[in-house]
Amino acid sequence: MDLYEKLVNHEEKLSLVGLGYVGMPIAVAFAKKIDVIGFDLNAEKIHMYQNGIDPTKEVGDEAIKNTKVQFTADESALKQAKFHIVAVPTPVNDDHTPDLSPVEGASTILGRNLTKGSVVVFESTVYPGVTEDVCVPILERESGLKCGVDFKIGYSPERINPGDKVHRLETITKIVSGMDEETLDCVAKVYELVVDAGVYRADSIKVAEAAKVIENSQRDINIAFMNELSIIFNRMGIDTKAVLEAAGTKWNFLKFYPGLVGGHCIGVDPYYLTYKAEGLGYHSQIILSGRRINDDMGKYVAESCIKNLIKADRTVRNAKVAILGFTFKENCPDTRNTKVIDIVNELKEYGITPVIADPEADSAEAKRLYGIEFVDMDSIHGMDAVILAVAHEVFTKLDKKRIDGFFSDGKHVLLDIKGLLNRKEYETAGYEYWRL
Numbered sequence: 523m524d525l526y527e528k529l530v531n532h533e534e535k536l537s538l539v540g541l542g543y544v545g546m547p548i549a550v551a552f553a554k555k556i557d558v559i560g561f562d563l564n565a566e567k568i569h570m571y572q573n574g575i576d577p578t579k580e581v582g583d584e585a586i587k588n589t590k591v592q593f594t595a596d597e598s599a600l601k602q603a604k605f606h607i608v609a610v611p612t613p614v615n616d617d618h619t620p621d622l623s624p625v626e627g628a629s630t631i632l633g634r635n636l637t638k639g640s641v642v643v644f645e646s647t648v649y650p651g652v653t654e655d656v657c658v659p660i661l662e663r664e665s666g667l668k669c670g671v672d673f674k675i676g677y678s679p680e681r682i683n684p685g686d687k688v689h690r691l692e693t694i695t696k697i698v699s700g701m702d703e704e705t706l707d708c709v710a711k712v713y714e715l716v717v718d719a720g721v722y723r724a725d726s727i728k729v730a731e732a733a734k735v736i737e738n739s740q741r742d743i744n745i746a747f748m749n750e751l752s753i754i755f756n757r758m759g760i761d762t763k764a765v766l767e768a769a770g771t772k773w774n775f776l777k778f779y780p781g782l783v784g785g786h787c788i789g790v791d792p793y794y795l796t797y798k799a800e801g802l803g804y805h806s807q808i809i810l811s812g813r814r815i816n817d818d819m820g821k822y823v824a825e826s827c828i829k830n831l832i833k834a835d836r837t838v839r840n841a842k843v844a845i846l847g848f849t850f851k852e853n854c855p856d857t858r859n860t861k862v863i864d865i866v867n868e869l870k871e872y873g874i875t876p877v878i879a880d881p882e883a884d885s886a887e888a889k890r891l892y893g894i895e896f897v898d899m900d901s902i903h904g905m906d907a908v909i910l911a912v913a914h915e916v917f918t919k920l921d922k923k924r925i926d927g928f929f930s931d932g933k934h935v936l937l938d939i940k941g942l943l944n945r946k947e948y949e950t951a952g953y954e955y956w957r958l
C-alpha cells in the first residue's frame with residue numbers, strides 16, 4: 523500500500539510544520555480528510571489554537587474549535603507523521619538578502635524527527651534550488667537518512683491571498699512537484715484531497731519554485747509601473763484612476779492599480795530571485811527598479827500630504843493627521859512589513875505625529891513591532907488631514923458625513939490612497955483631495 527492510501531486509511535499521519543497564515547488553513551483543510559499533526563515553534567500560538575482562537579482570522583474561531591488537528595509545540599510529535607508539509611516564513615534581511623534561517627530551522631527540527639519512508643513537501647516561497655540544495659542536506663544530516671532512498675521530497679508553493687474569502691486553498695489550482703514520478707504522484711494525490719480546483723504537476727521542483735517567485739515578481743513589477751505612472755500623472759495634474767479606467771477598456775490592457783506594496787510576499791519574494799541571479803553574475807534591471815519604486819511609495823504619500831497641507835493653508839508642524847488603516851493589505855490583521863509605517867515615519871520628519879485607527883489590525887502585534895497604539899475611529903475629530911491608507915471593508919462604507927466629521931474647520935485635506943471615494947464629490951465640497 524502506498525503512502526497516499528495509508529493516509530486516507532488513517533494508518534499514517536500528515537504533519538504541518540509552521541502554522542501561520544499559510545500552514546494553519548492547510549492543516550485545518552487536511553484534518554477534514556486525514557489525521558493531521560500541527561506543529562509550530564511558537565507555543566503561545568499553539569495555545570491559542572488549542573483554545574479555539576484563530577489569530578489569523580483565515581478560517582475563524584469556529585473552524586479552529588471544531589478541527590481535529592492535533593496542535594503541538596512538541597517536535598517529537600512529528601515522528602508520528604510520514605507526510606510532512608513545511609510552511610515557515612521566508613523573510614529578507616535588512617540588506618534584502620534572503621533570510622533562510624526559518625527554513626533551515628524547520629529542516630533541522632524535521633530532520634531530527636524524520637522516519638524512513640517519509641515525504642517532505644516545502645511550501646515556503648524560495649528561489650529555485652533552496653529545497654534541493656539547502657533543505658535536503660540539512661534533512662539528511664539531522665536524520666542520518668538518504669534523500670531519494672529513505673525519504674523523498676517535493677515542493678508545492680502556496681498561492682493563498684490572506685483576507686480573500688473567494689480565492690482560498692480549495693479554489694486555487696495548486697502547483698505540485700516531486701523529486702521523481704512516484705513522489706510527484708503521491709504529492710499530487712494528497713493535495714487533491716483538499717484542493718477542489720485541482721493540481722498542476724510541474725516538471726521539476728525548481729520549476730515549481732521558480733513559478734511561485736515569478737508570480738509575485740510579476741505583480742510587483744506591474745504595480746511599480748502603476749506607481750510610476752501615478753507619480754508622472756500627479757505632476758501633470760491628471761487623475762491616474764481615470765486614465766487607467768479609460769485605458770482598461772482595451773481588451774489587453776492589464777488591470778493593475780497604484781498602491782503601497784508591503785507584506786511578506788510581493789514586496790519580499792522578488793529579492794529572492796534577484797539574489798540568486800546576482801550569485802550567477804546577473805544584475806536585475808527590471809525587478810529591482812520595480813522594488814525601488816514600490817519601496818519609496820510610503821515616503822511619496824507622506825510628502826504629498828505635506829504639499830496638500832501647504833496648499834490648504836494649514837500649518838505643517840504639529841498638524842493633526844489621522845491615518846485610517848495600518849495593515850499591509852485590506853481585510854487582514856497582519857501588520858508585518860506594512861508600508862503605512864513609512865508614511866508615519868516620514869510625517870514624523872516634518873514634526874507630525876499622526877493618530878492611527880485600524881479596527882481590523884492585530885493591535886498587539888502593531889504595538890510589539892512598531893510601538894504603535896491605535897485610536898478608536900470614533901475619537902477622530904478636529905483633523906487637518908486624513909489619509910485613507912487601506913481598503914478595509916469598514917472604510918469602504920464610510921460616507922461623506924462621517925468623513926466630514928473627522929476634520930476641523932478650514933480646508934480639509936484628504937488623501938485617498940486606494941481611490942475608494944468619489945473624487946468629484948469631495949472636490950465639489952471644497953476638499954483638497956489627493957490620490958495615487
Ligand SMILES: NC(=O)c1ccc[n+]([C@@H]2O[C@H](COP(=O)([O-])OP(=O)(O)OC[C@H]3O[C@@H](n4cnc5c(N)ncnc54)[C@H](O)[C@@H]3O)[C@@H](O)[C@H]2O)c1
Pocket residue numbers: 539540541542543544545561562563564567609610611612624627628629631645646647648679680681682683684786787
Ligand atoms: N501569507 C501569505 O500571503 C502567503 C501566501 C503564499 C505564500 N506564502 C509563503 O508561505 C510561507 C509562510 O508564510 P506565512 O504567511 O504562513 O508565515 P507566518 O509567519 O504567518 O507563519 C509561519 C509560522 O511558522 C512558524 N515557524 C517559524 N519557524 C519555525 C520552525 N523552525 N518550526 C516550526 N514552526 C516555525 C512561526 O512561528 C509561524 O507561526 C512563506 O514562505 C511565505 O512567503 C505566504
